[in-house]
Amino acid sequence: MYPEYILTLSCLDHRGIVLRVSGFLAEHGCNIIDSAQFGDPESKLFFMRIHFALEDDAISDELLRAGFGSLCGDLGADGALHDAGAKPRVLIMVSKIGHCLNDLLFRYRSGLLPVEIPAIVSNHMDFYQLAASYNIPFHHLPLEAGASESAKLAQEARIIDLLDTHRIDLVVLARYMQILSPGLCDALKGRAINIHHSFLPSFKGARPYAQAHRRGVKLIGATAHFVTGDLDEGPIIEQDVERVDHAMSVEQLTAIGRDVESVVLARAVKWFVEHRILLNGDKTVVFS
Template identity: 60%
Template sequence: MSEREYVLTLACPDSRGIVAAVANLLADHGCNITESQQYGDHFTGRFFLRMQFVAESGTSGAVDEDVLRGAFASLAGDFGSGPGDSFVEWDLQARDVRPRMIVMVSKFGHCLNDLLYRQRSGLLDIDIAAVVSNHPDLEFLADSYGVDFHHLPITPQTKREQEGRILELVDSYDVDLVVLARYMQVLSEQLCTKMSGRIINIHHSFLPSFKGARPYHQAHSRGVKLIGATAHYVTADLDEGPIIEQEVSRVGHTHSPEQLTAIGRDLESVALARAVNWHAQRRVLLNGEKTVIFD
């Protein structure tokens, strides 16, 4: 007899008995819960659940995954009549099936290098299927890790064609997630909508927020005391998607613009890697314009 571990996520209107109903269904199908987290949002009336459980497999008495999915689908239908939004969303995935991602980058390679290293070291629960860039500069880095590199240059006239090629790569590599690891192009509303909840971006974040070129030099000239980075899902509203993770560091008047840049790049790498890993482990659930993180 062998076992297989699964992750179940659920978002639905909040009501009594949801955890008990899910736990009873798992018990009825011979499953054992190994981890459970839940959160009821008082402000939105939404309920969020993440459960890891072990199911027997490989014997005549094994849990049939299709049967289990059918049972969850039937149960989830009962959760749609609660208060607030009746929308119910659930997902069931085996933990040994690793998600796949494409990393998009321009000329700054610190986040890409960090993700590639973490994957090779076994620190990311996701596989990097390919690297895509609008510049050829970082092909050597992808090659050094044995990852496919695709140079897709872009101009205002070729933007639609280039994004069409990106979607082709998503399909051909069977990708679950696209990560913008300092990809310095604005994605179209059409691409953002098509890949909703499946694109993560990283950017610097300061108070005040410095936009445009050389943000760390702008921060230095204004004497900021905190610099940081924000990882978030991409939406059509530039840099305003649901936030997954943020990192900050105190700085002072003795730091040069170059030192701020170095600190900022470290913060960007850490925040992005954590956000990607949480997404891969299905620990991030969308809650309107924000997220629920079961870390």
């Protein structure tokens, strides 16, 4: 078995990038398993993801990484080299609605989601027993309604300690109903994913599915996106919809909506840990 890697790269688009990268891999004893690339005519950026195996025993991991760093410098590229066998470390945050948390934990335990989950954080105690059933430490970090800015920052300081202690690669807001501070959003840029219903900007606030029911919506959807300081407006990773009709109750709409939210969030997390998502300004490139 040869060690496998996933290479990701983005830079200004110009001729010869694929040749340079594939040539580098060939020169370093690597065999490409699969490759995807995209040139965006609007942003003028080029994006690439390559899954490859290092088949030359004379090439060390250190030598490969050093050479790739030099290649990125030559190309003016933002690049990363990931160990394909490593499981990213994920911290999940949740409040009082647990369908997304439950779904992610099931996928994790079943091996469908190749991650490590060293901690779950919540501002409520509702899911400490669920966390315990998976042997995952549960951190209750309460935040009272109307809490002061200093109290919010103190709570976030504890979250940051957990991120550092557990060497977290990704934060998943699995229906965590607190707004993160701009500072924390900046610190987590490109490595925090949120999920919400896709009715926004309509039906804001409490009981959105009840509001949608009163308006007679015909589609229910969900959006997974990166977290930014602009509430619910970060770069979109994945979306999906389900058709509904006039005969359905609020409870049925809510159940359908929660199913869609769970699936959409799970897809986004899986694509992140497989290094398929690259930022393209306010958008994303997601390689299948």
